[in-house]
Structures are given as C-alpha cells and as structure tokens.
Amino acid sequence: MNPVFVRKPAFKVAGYGIQTNVAGSMYTKDIASFWSHYEGENLESKMYKILNPPKHGEVGLxxxxSDNGNATYLLGVIVEDYSKVEADMLTMDVPEAEYAVFTTPPVDTSTDTEQIQFAQVIKSSWKYIFEEWLRIVVTFMTRLNWILSFTMNAAIRGTRYSDGDLRSCEKVD
Structure with a gap:
C-alpha cells in the first residue's frame, strides 16, 4: 500500500473521533474500539443524515x-461549512498542502456481513502507516534535517566540505 501524493486545496471535515496516543502501541486498540463504537452506534448513517455532505466518502485524519504523540483520530466527511455540526462531533480545517493519500485494499462487504475482513483491512492499513511508512519518513526527515542544519550551521561559520564527506571539511577564508 503506497500513498499517492496529491496537492489538495483547503477543506473542512466534520465527523466523530477520539483522542489517542500514537507514540505507543495502544492507538491500534483505541482506533479499533472507536470503529466498534462507530459501527455499533451507526454513526456513519447519523453523520450523513445530519451533515448531508455534497459527496459520499469518508475522510480519516x-x-x-502535541510532540509526545497525542493525537485526534477523526473520521468524517468533507463539508462546506460547520452549520449542521452537532455537539458530539469534531471538526477540522485542513489547510491546502501536499498530502500522502492512502487507499485501503477493496473488501467485498456483501460476503463479510459482520465486517470482520473490513475491520482487519482498516487495522492493517493504520498499522502500516504508523509502524512502517511513518517511521521511514520520520527517520529520513530527521536525518535530512540534521544534515541541512549541520550544513547551514557550517556555512554560517564559514566551513565548507572538501569532498562532500561530512567528516572532512576545511575552513573558507
């Protein structure tokens, strides 16, 4: 499951969600519990009936x-405004940016009446995103940030690299 990177204009999302911490391993249980509640309370139908979005399709955010891994998991729909939002719903103004868009593998829900396969696909998708894909991205960005920071600091101090190797450098007069 590889993301597609797309530039999206700003949009508004309203729906239902939970607070969780993605730094540990409990977020998968939190999200699974939320999905169980979401399905059990028929929140999808309720959300569509109340918000009446212009297009059918959920957005998971x-x-x-915070920096310590606390996050809001929001499952909602794209809306034009928040005028129909109820007190138990969450909202998010999503800014224009380039986003990694993940699409779960298709599931035939007509044969999976208890939604077991669907729940597994969602769980494995989030697990992949948080435990594999994001770790690679964060590791890469951390290293890139360190190299860029080191390079900028060195350039400010008048240092240049003689052969591109970070271990060997010479002073610039």
Missing part, C-alpha cells in the same frame, strides 16, 4: 496535538 490523524491530527497531532
């Missing part, structure tokens, strides 16, 4: 709220 994981919104960081």
């Amino acid at each position: 994981c919104i960081p709220s």
Whole structure:
C-alpha cells in the first residue's frame, strides 16, 4: 500500500473521533474500539443524515496535538461549512498542502456481513502507516534535517566540505 501524493486545496471535515496516543502501541486498540463504537452506534448513517455532505466518502485524519504523540483520530466527511455540526462531533480545517493519500485494499462487504475482513483491512492499513511508512519518513526527515542544519550551521561559520564527506571539511577564508 503506497500513498499517492496529491496537492489538495483547503477543506473542512466534520465527523466523530477520539483522542489517542500514537507514540505507543495502544492507538491500534483505541482506533479499533472507536470503529466498534462507530459501527455499533451507526454513526456513519447519523453523520450523513445530519451533515448531508455534497459527496459520499469518508475522510480519516490523524491530527497531532502535541510532540509526545497525542493525537485526534477523526473520521468524517468533507463539508462546506460547520452549520449542521452537532455537539458530539469534531471538526477540522485542513489547510491546502501536499498530502500522502492512502487507499485501503477493496473488501467485498456483501460476503463479510459482520465486517470482520473490513475491520482487519482498516487495522492493517493504520498499522502500516504508523509502524512502517511513518517511521521511514520520520527517520529520513530527521536525518535530512540534521544534515541541512549541520550544513547551514557550517556555512554560517564559514566551513565548507572538501569532498562532500561530512567528516572532512576545511575552513573558507
């Protein structure tokens, strides 16, 4: 499951969600519990009936709220405004940006009446995103940031690299 990177204009999302912590392993249980509640309370139908979005299709967002891994997991729909939002719903203004868009593998829900396969696909998708894909991205970005920071600091101090190797450098007069 590889993401597609797309530039999206700003949009508004309203729906239902939970607070969780993605730094540990409990987020998968939190999200699975939320999905169980979402299905059991028929929140999808309720959300569509109340919000009446212009298009059918849910958006899953994981919104960081702190550096220690706390985040809001929001499952909602794209809306034009928040005028129909009820007190138990969450909202998010999503800014224009380039996004990694993941699409879960298709599931034939006509043969999976208890939605077991569907729940597994969702769980494995989030597990892949948080435990594999994001770790690679964060590791790469951390290293890139360190190299860029080191390079910028060295350039400010008048240092240049003689052969591109970070271990060997010479002073620039």
